Every structure is written in structure tokens, then in C-alpha cells.
Amino acid sequence: MNDETMPIRAICVYCGSQPGRDSAYINAARVLGQSMAANHLRLVYGGGTKGIMGAVASGVLAGGGRVTGIIPQFLIDMEATRHSLGQLSELIVTADMHERKHKMFERADAFVALPGGIGTLEEIVEIMTWAQLGRHRKPIVFANIAGFWDPMLKLMRHMADAGFVHAAHLIQPIVIDEPDQIVPALIDHWAGAVERGGEAAIIARL
Template sequence: MVKNTNGIRTICVYCGSRMGSNPAYREAARVLGKAMAEHDIALVYGGGTRGIMGAVADAVLAHGGKVIGIIPEFLMDKEATRQELGQLTELVVTRDMHERKHMMFERADAFVALPGGIGTLEEIVEIMTWAQLGRHAKPMVFGNVDGFWNPLNTLISHMSDEGFVHTAHLVQPLVIDTASAILPAIIEAAGNTVANGDKEVISRL
């Protein structure tokens, strides 16, 4: 098992509850999940056992890693089966989406957005908003598989150019095109954060 993770013990992965139309999305989830398990980094995610969510969780578990699923009660039978949820290392059932998102934030040392839908977009944008407001300095990554996030990154650049991202230095997500490069980028970013005196924001499990 590989070490030297610069304090990264957990990564929250946001992604779709469906597979999408491109097989590269599932493969990216598999590659990331395997790498996390090999580095003894636990997965924090939305608890679903289907789609890209299920693929990344399966990969972590298949390679001996830990998976922490955080899911609202009302989604348990929509995005998973109760039998499948029982296979996770840890399952947390929340009252609502707000509690789920807050808990995912608290349990994560870094954030990755793989391809997904409106829910995935909403989750990573909220994390970026909290960074802009100074609530955290944890690494944020867009897993830009086959250019999936290019339209959003173009929009964000446009917002910044038009003067609406007034604290752009606090909102600096990494855009990583290759799944195998996501984890090394997070570890390097965490090392830079610690070197700059922000060790406390590489938070706790």
C-alpha cells in the first residue's frame, strides 16, 4: 500500500447515479477508486450503488479500501438497495439533503467531481462557493473525462472575466483530464496547502 498522501485520508467524490453514454466515465471511476484504495484513502460519497457512484465505490471496495456512504432516507430505495448498502464500510443515513451535504463536507479532505448530472453540478459548485467565502481551502478537482467539464469551466472563466468572481484566488479547482492523474494532483495540492500554513483545513475523518 502506498503512503505519503500529505494528510489526505478521505476524498469526497461527486458523480452521477447513472452511467452516462460514454464508457470512459465508468473507467475513470474505476481507476480513481483503485488508486484511492491503494493509497489507503477512504471514499466519502452519496451512498448510491448505481451508475458512476456505484462504479467508484465498487472499485474502492474491490481493492481493499474503505467506503463511507452518506445518503438521505428518502433516496435509499432510489439510488441503491438496502442489501447493497450493507456492503459499505460505513453507512450514514441523514434526514435530508442539507444534512447529507454538510456531513460529506465535514468528512472529506478533498473533493472530486466526476461526470454527472444536475445534482453533481450543484454539489461541486456549492463546495466552490464555500471556498470563495473562506470556509475551506481543501483541494477541489474536476475530473474532466473526455472534456466533460469544459462547458462549465468556460462559464466560470467568463464569470471571472466579467468581474463576478471577486475572490478568484480562493476558487482554484484543478481541472484534470486523466483519471490516473487525479490523486497525484490532490496529494500535491495538499502538500502546497500545508506548506503555506493552512494545515488545519486538511481536515479530519
């Protein structure tokens, strides 16, 4: 794991391999990618070159940024084209989903969930679970584009109110509506953590 007092260097982005029905999702992915490139932050993501995955990667690459794609062998032809994979800065092919998720976690200093499906949900929930268990204190962002994550945030509040979320202070995510505000918020988070001697800041709008 990276020392949490160090500046942010890489962001893991979880998102859909489909574009979704609202063009705001694809646009947000491109904006986030461009913002990451402008701030010299590496993208770590699931390696897909289609849908929202492809949009965030192309946004980073178009801005001259670096992209690490991590994809299981069996998903290559489902979520990517082999030609597009060759354009990534780094490609890691794993044996299975478990290895993929572990490598994504190891290489990231923060996590962002853009709109996506069941796989995206599973990935960000696992990261929150690890935070609750004290396995990391890396910041977690819900990119709440067009209110996409509102039902999830409502469910999290319901679980906490019902007494099923222990150590809730460890898993309060940063919730941001506008994609161009995600990178500034993460940079501010790390600056605040350094000022407090490494104590992780919590920015929540739950």
C-alpha cells in the same frame, strides 16, 4: 474542518447515479476508486450503488479500501440497493439533502467532481461557493473525463471575465483529464501546502 496542513485522508467524490452514455465515465470512476484504495484514502460519497456512484465505490472496495456512504432516507431505493449498501464500510442515513451535504463536507479533506447531472453540479458549485466565502481551503478537482466539464469551465471563465466572481483565487479548481492522476495531484497539493506552512496551493488549467 480538518487542519489543512494534515495529510489527506478522505476524498469526497460527487458523481452521477446514472452511468452516462460514454463508457469512459464509468471506467474513470473505477480507476479513481482503485487509486484511492491503493493510497489508503477513504471514499466519502452520496451512498448510491448504481451508475458512476456505484463504480467508484466498487473500485475502492475491490482494492480493500474504505467507503463511507451518506444518503438521505428518501433516496435509498432510487439510487441504491439495500443489499449493496450493506457492503459499504460505513453507511449514514440522513433526514434530508442539507444534512447529507454537511456531513460529506465535514468528513472530507478534498472534493472531486466526476461526470454527473444537476445534483453533481449543484454539489460542486456549493463547495466552490463556500471556498469563495472563506469557509474552507480544501482542494477541489474537476475530473474532466473526455472533456465533460469543458462547458462548466468555460462558464466559470465567462463569469470571472464579466466581473461576477470575487476572490477568484480562492476557488480555482484543479482540472485533471486522466483519472489515475487525480490522487497524485491531491497528494502533491497537500505536500506543497505543508512546505508552505499550510498555505493552500492552487493548481489550475483554466
